[in-house]
Amino acid sequence: MSERLRLMAVHAHPDDESSKGAATMVRYVSEGAEVLVVTLTGGEAGSILNPAMDRPEILENIAEVRRKEMDAARQILGVRQEFSGFVDSGLPEGDPLPPLPDGCFAVQPLDVASEPLVRSVRSFRPHVMLTYDEQGGYPHPDHIMTHKVSVEAFEAAGDPERYPGTGEPWQPLKLYYHVSFTRERFEVIAAMLEERGLENPYAEWIERMKDREPPKWEITTRVRCDEHFETRDRALIAHATQIDPNGFWFAVPMDIQREAWPTEDYHLARSVIDTEVPEDDLFAGIRETVRA
Numbered sequence: 001m002s003e004r005l006r007l008m009a010v011h012a013h014p015d016d017e018s019s020k021g022a023a024t025m026v027r028y029v030s031e032g033a034e035v036l037v038v039t040l041t042g043g044e045a046g047s048i049l050n051p052a053m054d055r056p057e058i059l060e061n062i063a064e065v066r067r068k069e070m071d072a073a074r075q076i077l078g079v080r081q082e083f084s085g086f087v088d089s090g091l092p093e094g095d096p097l098p099p100l101p102d103g104c105f106a107v108q109p110l111d112v113a114s115e116p117l118v119r120s121v122r123s124f125r126p127h128v129m130l131t132y133d134e135q136g137g138y139p140h141p142d143h144i145m146t147h148k149v150s151v152e153a154f155e156a157a158g159d160p161e162r163y164p165g166t167g168e169p170w171q172p173l174k175l176y177y178h179v180s181f182t183r184e185r186f187e188v189i190a191a192m193l194e195e196r197g198l199e200n201p202y203a204e205w206i207e208r209m210k211d212r213e214p215p216k217w218e219i220t221t222r223v224r225c226d227e228h229f230e231t232r233d234r235a236l237i238a239h240a241t242q243i244d245p246n247g248f249w250f251a252v253p254m255d256i257q258r259e260a261w262p263t264e265d266y267h268l269a270r271s272v273i274d275t276e277v278p279e280d281d282l283f284a285g286i287r288e289t290v291r292a
Contacts, residue, residue: 003290005033005283008126008172009079010117010150012105012142013043013088014070015239018077019249020137020178021130022232023225024264024282025079030228033283035079036124038117040146041105042066042083045090050244058241065241072238076231084116089141106141113145114152115166121157122167127290128282129154133177133217133267150175154270173273173286176266179219183209189252189260201251217267220277221284226262229254 007028011017017025017037025035043066048054058065067083074081086105092098100107121129131150136143156162158171186202186209193200237245268277275285 005128005286005290006124006126007033007035007128007130007282008038008121008124009035009130010038010040010146010153012040012132012136012140012146013046014039014066015043015046015073015236015242016143017079017081018073018232018235018239020132020180021264021266022077022235023228024130024223026077026228026231027223027225028282029078034124035077036120036126037074037077037079037081038084038120039070039081040084040113040117040149041086041088041142043088045088045101045104046242048241050240050242050247052244053241062241066239069239069241073235076235076238082120084120086113086116089145091140100141106145108145110148110152111163114149114156115163117149117153118157118163119166121153121172122170125170126172127286128174128176129172130176130178130266130282133269135216137178137180147177151270171272173271174268174275174282175270176221176282177217177269179217179265179267182219182265185261185265189256192256192260193252196256198253198256201248217269219265220268221266221279221282222263223266223282224263224280226258229257 009017009021009025029035042063044063048059070081087103089100089104089106092100129150132143132147134147136147154172154175158169160169186206190200190202190206233250236243236249243249273285
């Protein structure tokens with residue numbers, strides 16, 4: 001009998017799991033894989049981005065509210081989830097940028113920030129890990145630190161000499177970066193909207209992206225998961241403080257999303273097994289080798 005495949009998605013804040021790779025996770029859960037989301041901070045410093053939730057009692061209890069939102073999203077996605085216990089660093093603004101708060105996640109020494117994730121890897125024993133690239137997907141200090149600790153955990157969890165006292169060693173087989181918001185994707189969707197005479201909600205975003213450097217990491221792996229886009233959206237909406245259900249994320253008709261870009265996309269950053277790219281499966285090269 002084959003062992004169940006295991007996927008771990010490492011994220012900085014509650015809601016990140018629903019905006020990056022959510023439909024992929026739902027697909028693999030539907031196929032019988034075990035999926036664990038590790039959320040490194042509690043999102044305590046997050047702003048309220050949904051006007052309907054911008055109320056004093058919500059802001060006063062934002063940490064508790066975001067935990068409840070995360071639990072609701074977890075149930076919708078059908079995944080397991082755990083918090084690592086670090087404090088949200090917030091997104092510094094100003095010129096010059098202010099220092100990050102004392103004790104927050106992004107200022108922790110690498111070994112301190114990585115130890116809980118190493119413990120989670122050794123406990124859950126994922127075959128595949130998902131995380132952000134070294135720019136964090138976007139330059140939020142917690143996202144950048146999430147990249148660092150994910151790489152550290154991937155490389156250290158299988159070494160019995162490192163992080164003693166955090167469980168039996170386990171070496172994940174593949175590490176992927178999300179390649180979620182490419183200009184190409186938005187342009188393909190925009191072209192289909194234009195063909196159908198519909199307004200393009202991404203026009204301003206595409207224009208801003210023209211001045212940005214192209215993504216450093218090529219897409220090596222495209223996971224088809226369009227039949228799970230609606231579940232992804234329900235999980236996003238569960239993060240009610242962060243997501244306006246009448247907002248930008250949901251402006252494109254679902255049939256156009258599915259037809260224009262039916263995949264979620266990744267870059268294979270590290271692999272300790274042989275696999276050939278391009279791939280259409282995060283477990284490519286693993287399914288055939290995993291045995292109970």
